[in-house]
Amino acid sequence: MHILGISAYYHDSSTCIVRDGKVIAAAQEERFSRKKHDLCFPVNAVNYCLNEAGISAKQLDAVAFYEKPYLKFERLLMQFIDTFPRSMSVFVESIPSWLSEKLLVPKNIKDLGYNGKVYYLEHHLSHAASAFLCSPYKKAAILTVDGVGEFATTTFSTGNDTEIELFKEIHFPHSLGLLYSTITAYLGFTVNNSEYKVMGLAPWGKPVYKEEFDKLIRTFDDGSFELGMDYFAYTHEKKMPSKKLEGLFGEKTREKESQITQFHKDVAASLQAKTEEVLFHLLENLYSETKLENLCMAGGVALNSAANGKILSKTPFKRIFIQPAAGDAGTSMGAALFVYNSIMKNPRQFVLNSAFLGPSFSDKEVQDYLDKNSIKYYKFGSRAEIAKKTAELVNNNFVVGWFQGRMEWGPRALGARSILSNPTNPKMQGILNLKVKHREKFRPFAPVVLFEEVNKWFECDDPLPQAADYMLMVYPVRKEKRKIIPAVTHVDGTGRLQVIRKEQHALYYQTVQEFQKLSGVPIMINTSFNIRGEPIVCTPHDAYKCMMGTGIDYLAMENCLIKRIDNPKDLWDSEKMATD
Ligand SMILES: [Fe+2]
Incomplete structure (x- = not known):
């Protein structure tokens, strides 16, 4: 049985193929198209995966898509209405790409030559599956944290053999990933690309902006958090930090490639410290709700290796699993495994022990x-x-x-x-x-x-x-x-x-x-x-x-x-x- 998983249209499109429950190939479209973070429908990566399996698209048993495009579109429409008329220009600009590609997933899949069943899974469920279903654990607590999927930006679940049960979620616009991206933009780096540069900049600074960051994000005893939305413009503008955020720190957004000063280093350090504080708060709560010692994590925030290195010493979890493609690229693998294990109820056959799943040359x-x-x-x-x-x-x-x-x-x-x-x-x-x-x-x-x-x-x-x-x-x-x-x-x-x-x-x-x-x-x-x-x-x-x-x-x-x-x-x- 062959199941193809696909992720596309936001950043880092990818494809993964699962044969009888085992991942046999997976790759990101950017490696073939040579466009960094390529977000197009991943035709080249699909062809690579089918070649590796030695089959045509017609021979696939199922296709799994990593999110629900119509649900995401609904969230965008609600967001535009909520912030109208400030959102008018962003709305006009974004609609064509929805009509010409993002809502045409079924057509793109048909164009591959496949006419069978397509499963559309929720974005954060694909993230959760991408961590748990290829982990070595039979039972684990699962945390997913990213920018945003359809509505969710953070989810808490438990994984039990082939089942994943989601029990809590935090919704857009409150997002730890979007806080990190907003400050990435404020520091003059590219969003969805350079967050790891900000992580590398942080050790050069001191976390002296604690008070300011306390205004940007607040945590609550039930494990949730909220952003101070006045400081963010991403709900209704193309840019992420608002004027009020610039006022809070007393400096304008840094121009790209301009000089990096001690101020920028200190903001990066403060962001990293706050991210770790919120992440450990989420994890404390996840542990107290599940009492499970195994942790699986996914979503863009799970790529924050500086925070990850402290999790086992700062939280009650004893073991942690994060797969190499913890960001959106990994969701094609999660979607395919979820269909095989959780929807089709087949026993788990696969533990990810190595990242070498792409093309080779003799x-x-x-x-x-x-x-x-x-x-x-x-x-x-x-x-x-x-x-x-x-x-x-x-x-x-x-x-x-x-x-x-x-x-x-x-x-x-x-x-x-x-x-x-x-x-x-x-x-x-x-x-x-x-x-x-x-x-x-x-x-x-x-x-x-x-x-x-x-x-x-x-x-x-x-x-x-x-x-x-x-x-x-x-x-x-x-x-x-x-x-x-x-x-x-x-x-x-x-x-x-x-x-x-x-x-x-x-x-x-x-x-x-x-x-x-x-x-x-x-x-x-x-x-x-x-x-x-x-x-x-x-x-x-x-x-x-x-x-x-x-x-x-x-x-x-x-x-x-x-x-x-x-x-x-x-x-x-x-x-x-x-x-x-
Ligand atoms: Fe994501």
């Missing part, structure tokens, strides 16, 4: 691509040589593009489409920024660390949650180790680590091991294989193009090693290259 496919385009390369003799040579290059302070195996599911590069470099070199952050990333100086790079070594280097929860495998848990670097890995230690002494286990990606694991033999450090810098503003690479052509457009020194792509300076730039024109 040695031969990579070599054919390189040969067709007359690209010079060295062919490795064995997998062991790939690991050894890459570790040597990293130890010699080269920046290495790393393209090995199935692409990652979720927003983070986890060793399939990564850029690897030396964490012991204090200059490496600057080198990476100069050669490739061009990212804001305040943002740290992330380390990958061998699972068996993590406790020696980081102060982690014990036992270590699997969410640490997906860069979803920030932990303090042990004090005595901070000077050894300066390039991945943030200003507050923490690291947004990825833990790698041998069974997830043996070659990547072995490469970090080889680096440990040379440097004494079981850690590398792992940053995503892309340049600023572009999605992570997907195909050999994307990877080669990214290397040639940057200062990446080498590319270890399956069993081939390509040296950038062996391939003169004047012989390279990506538009004329064969891409398959």
Whole structure:
């Protein structure tokens, strides 16, 4: 039995295919279309999933869509009416996209060649399912927190085998996700893209704006919260912060790319502190209502790895599960699993143990691509040589593009489409920024660390949650180790680590091991294989193009090693290259 899950139209469209209850493939549309956070109906991701399953759309048994478009439309209409006439211009602007695409989901699904049953699930139910139904728990408390779905912005549920029972929800416009996004916009960053940059900025500041944030959001004893809506404009305008919010802080919204001052850092720190306070308040309440020690979390706020790293020490929960695509992209997986397990009443067959669910390319496919385009390369003799040579290059302070195996599911590069470099070199952050990333100086790079070594280097929860495998848990670097890995230690002494286990990606694991033999450090810098503003690479052509457009020194792509300076730039024109 094959069930296809689809999420589309807001940000990070994605598709997932479930065969007999097991996820066999999942990917975001942006990786294929090369448009960051692509929100179109994910035709390319659908084709990839169907190919991976070896079936056509006609052979699908069911399609699951991650939300109820008509219910969402109803909320928007109510919102426009409530705030009329201030909302008039936003209303006029948004209607065409509803009529031309967002309400045409049934037609788009039919156009794939599928005429069977389509299940439309509520947005937050898809989030809840995306966390619980692929978790290792038979019973768990589930919290979903995001910007907004149809009406809900936060839900409390319990998961019991194949059942998910929602018992409390908080509705739009009161939203912890939209508070974070509003301050993201106020600080001059892009909403639905740069919230994690604000999280990275926070440790540079002090949470001195407590009083102001107490006015923006208030919590109540029943576990709910409310925003002070006068400070927010998103119900009726295109912008998110209101004039009153600017008055509250005494500064105007920061212009994009303009200077970041101590004020901005302190606002970011205050936002992060308030987010954690509200999140722990929600979790305390969820625990007291359920008395369950296992926690599953999803929704955009569950990507806040700095908050996640504190949950087990600050709340009564003993274990936590967050899947790599905790944001909206993950809802295609939740929707498909919910149909299989909860609607069709089939027993659970799947636990998500790895993020490698995307496309891969064989040695031969990579070599054919390189040969067709007359690209010079060295062919490795064995997998062991790939690991050894890459570790040597990293130890010699080269920046290495790393393209090995199935692409990652979720927003983070986890060793399939990564850029690897030396964490012991204090200059490496600057080198990476100069050669490739061009990212804001305040943002740290992330380390990958061998699972068996993590406790020696980081102060982690014990036992270590699997969410640490997906860069979803920030932990303090042990004090005595901070000077050894300066390039991945943030200003507050923490690291947004990825833990790698041998069974997830043996070659990547072995490469970090080889680096440990040379440097004494079981850690590398792992940053995503892309340049600023572009999605992570997907195909050999994307990877080669990214290397040639940057200062990446080498590319270890399956069993081939390509040296950038062996391939003169004047012989390279990506538009004329064969891409398959
Ligand atoms: Fe969501």
